Amino acid sequence: MVIAPGDLIVGDGDGVVCVPFDFTADILKATEARHRAELKQLDEIKQGNNDRAWVDAALLRLGVQIDD
Numbered sequence: 001m002v003i004a005p006g007d008l009i010v011g012d013g014d015g016v017v018c019v020p021f022d023f024t025a026d027i028l029k030a031t032e033a034r035h036r037a038e039l040k041q042l043d044e045i046k047q048g049n050n051d052r053a054w055v056d057a058a059l060l061r062l063g064v065q066i067d068d
Contacts, residue, residue, distance in 0.1 A: 003009065006021035019027050044050045056066060 001018055003018050008019040008024050010017055
């Protein structure tokens, strides 16, 4: 990837990503929305209201056998 002046470069233990400058505002909006969703999910987990039925449904759709 070609990195230009002004591009946003972010790294953590999982890797490094470069966001071209022209896309940084859109990426910021998307990451803020994702962060809000994750905070909501963590709150649901703490309250004991976390519905994980979607995981079983996704696994079944992929053909994974689930033993009870």
